[in-house]
Amino acid sequence: MERSDADLVEKARGGDRAALEALAQRYLPLVYTVVGRAADADLDVDDIVQETMVRLVAGLPSVREAERFRAWVVTIALRQVTDARGAARARRLLAAEPGELAERPDPGSDFVGLSMLREALTNEQREVAAATRWLDEGYRQLLSLWWLEVGGHLTRAEVAAALGEPPGHVAVRVQRMKEQLDTARAVVRAVHARARCAELDAVLEGWNGEPDPLWRKRIARHLRDCDTCGGTRGRLIPPERLLAGLPLLVPPKSLLKSKALLLKVLAGAAVAIVGAVAFVALPHQSPAPPPAASSENNAVVAEAPAVQQGLGSVSPTPAKSAPAQPFTDKVPALPRVVSAKDVGAVRQHSRIAGRDNGQSTKYNERSVWVFDDTTLQNPWGFLSSTSAATKDLDASDGIDLSADAPADLIPHTQAERDFEKQHDKSGGCTAQSDPFCGSSFAYWPGPVIADPARGRVLVFYGKLCRGGGEGTPCSGPLGKGLGTGVAAVDMNKGTVTRLTAANGPAVTSVEGVDRTMFFPDGQGWSSAALVVDNAVYAYGACTYQGCHLAKVALTDIADRARWTFWTAKGTWSPDPGAAANTIAAGAAGETVFYVPALKAWMNVLLAYGSTTAQFQVGGSPSGPWSKPQTLGQTMAGAYAMFGHVEYAQRDGLVQYLTYFHPESGAQRLYRVEFATG
Incomplete structure (x- = not known):
């Protein structure tokens, strides 16, 4: 058995x-x-x-x-x-x-071609295998899972779990992928036909013979308009019939x-x-004391004024002694959720039509907020990173951020400005002559932490490239990630500086090596962050299984050699590849903080594809953590839920969270009340 x-x-x-x-x-x-x-x-x-x-x-x-x-x-x-x-x-x-x-x-490394030789496939099955090379890369991954589902090796629930998406969303994506696959199969038939259409030969002039999504679109346009080639799609056998029952491939x-x-x-x-x-079986180890302070590599590679009213000219404040935040090796008792409800939208400046991913921290008796993509109105505009601040820390009557006019927060480096200028459409470039034509950079702020001893607020952010040609690292309106970094907001001068990552592996971006990137895309530590006793705890590299945890002294945050990562052994390692999962992951991030009344650490989140607000309690930032517990329901389409501990009441038993509602563009305020016992 x-x-x-x-x-x-x-x-x-x-x-x-x-x-x-x-x-x-x-x-x-x-x-x-x-x-x-x-x-x-x-x-x-x-x-x-x-x-x-x-x-x-x-x-x-x-x-x-x-x-x-x-x-x-x-x-x-x-x-x-x-x-x-x-x-x-x-x-x-x-x-x-x-x-x-x-x-x-290298043809010798072509998996599809080699696997077709090793497998006893019918002509139609070979055609499907060849067509996979013409798909967009996102659909290639989806097809690899759907192929296994049709073959009986994965269930739809397992496919959805692996992708970190709800089954309904996966069903929609599968349908679109199948449509693109049918197009690709028709393309394969047409380009490999024994007697090829003369007009198609003209279309293929300049093609290097390699499957490519851009050429798929060009060829597909011809197939739709050509009477000779147009019949190829109508004779296609549904891929489900072709793929059902195929065994797993035999490794070489x-x-x-x-x-x-x-x-x-x-x-x-x-x-x-x-x-x-x-x-x-051993007692939980408290975090080791932070290493001795070293000079921080804080070279200014990109700087911009923080023109928002809430961020300008705030005098540095000496660090205050915080109440004891104990670490324990046990999962604390779960609190009882007394109530959890939406209490209205966060009030924004009149020019703001929508604001994504709002996170905040307390600095000098005010709440400092950062946001991702911000849509403007009257006139229309779009900014990838903005901020706001308020001195009103009583959220019982709502949160008002309307005083601060929106402006770009995180600046470009000179190399990024030069890259955008080189590929600006106003210079006459086209997608055919320049695959990066129209590309631009964007920055998505994530967690934000206060560093009052140095008169600054630190913002973890992700760097993206958008608007370029299909198949490039800049494709798509939302763009693709290039890496993650840390920006410092000088609360006295009102300037924003992207810190240089010292003593770490170089991260390559489309414009060249980018020293402001601390980690490459996919390894970013910009999901949640907090400061405990001068140590920064940053969560990242998240999947549906959870998030990894990194630690570095606040004084050494720009020194990559001093970052360590929590491992499955319960130790800190300098190797990010050794990191283990800790907290549950939220869509776009989560927030971890300490609740004095519960004597527990808490993580609040909206899981991927879910509108159910959840929380966990833990014995320390590294755990052990409880399983996610239900807080309550949010509005349809909600995601990106974060906590704002500076607004907490009754020693943390009352918390105010926010989440983004895409349909209205609003940041919704969510009040939660806990009770002990």
Whole structure:
């Protein structure tokens, strides 16, 4: 009788080497199939699979629900594909000649082509496999999971969990993906037809022979308008019929017999698992005292005036002794939720039509707020980062931020300004002549913390590139992430500076190496942050399984070499790859703070795809944490819920949260009352 995943996971977490090896062997074909079908042709599938397997086994201590293990494995595999794709894109951009994005991929590394040779596929199935190379990269990942669902290897619930999206949203995306897949299949038929249409030959002039989403669109336009080629789509067999029952791909012998892989997984990771299990039985360790203060690399690479009324000319305030915030090795008692209700919209300046992702901190007896994308009216406008402030810390009658006129908060570097100028549409560029034509940078502020001893507020933010050509790191109206950094708002001078990350790995952006980026995209620590005894605790690298935790002394925040990361062993490591999950993740972030009346730490959030407000209590920022508990319901479409502890009442038993309501563009105020016992 085959052992269940739950049994193997439990035994492996306890250090059972045989169970660990059984899990690795059981999931290697699944990982190989997911990675191979989601990866681009120029990625090394075997390398990604090996790294996925290492992370799979090393992450076993963080698995809280063994029944969701399969979805968790798929999430790790997709994340590794995304990381590999980003690294490959950066290498191509740095190595490419001007006006050229990439070299032709090595045919020997083409997973789709090789897998078609290894599998006994029908012509129609081969056609589907070939068509995957023409899909947008987001749909390639979705197809890799849907293919497994149709084949009976994943359930729709597991697909949704792996993507971190509700099943209804996944259904809509699958339908759109299938439409694009049908288009791609028609394109494959047309370009490989024995007697090709003469007009299509003219369309294909200049094509390098490699599948590409931009060329898919051009060819598809011709197919719609051409009587000769237009019949290809109508004769397509539904992909569900073609893919149903297909087995998982058989990994090559190089993976099945890789002693290096097994030694790395079973020796290194098993030690980590045994160490983590042993640590559970020990008393919780309080965080180590912060290291001695060092001079901060605070080179000004980008600076802008903070023109908002609420941020300008605030004298530095000496740090005050905060009440004791104890750390414990036990999950505190859960409080009772007395009430949780929406109490209206946060009042904004008259020019603001909508404001996303509002987070705040207390500085010098005022509340300082930062926001993501801000839509303006009268006249229309759009800003990716703004801020506001108020001295009124009584939220019982609402929160009023209407005094501060909106203005850009986080500035560009000179290299970013030069890049935007080079690719400005006003210079006459087109998508055909310049794939980055129309590209621009944006910055999404995340958590914000006060540093009164240095007269500043620190803002964690993500950097994006938007408006470029399809398939580039700047594609799409919302854009794609390039990395995360930290900006300092000087509360005396009213200026904003993007800090330079010292002593850390260089992060490559589309304009070149960007020293203001502390971490590359996908590894950002900008989900939640707080300060305890001069130590900054920052959460990030979040998935639906949870968020990792980093720590650094407030004085050393710009020194990447001094950042450490909480591991499954219950220790702090300088390696972010060793980090383990701690708190539950919220859509766009969450807020962690201390509640004196409960003698507990609290995390508040709206989970991905959910409108149910939730909270957790913990013994310390690193845990242990309770399972998420329900606070109450929010409005339809709500996301990005955050706490604002400076407005708390009754020693923290009354908390005021906010969330973003996309339909109205409003920040909604949410009052929660707790009781002990």
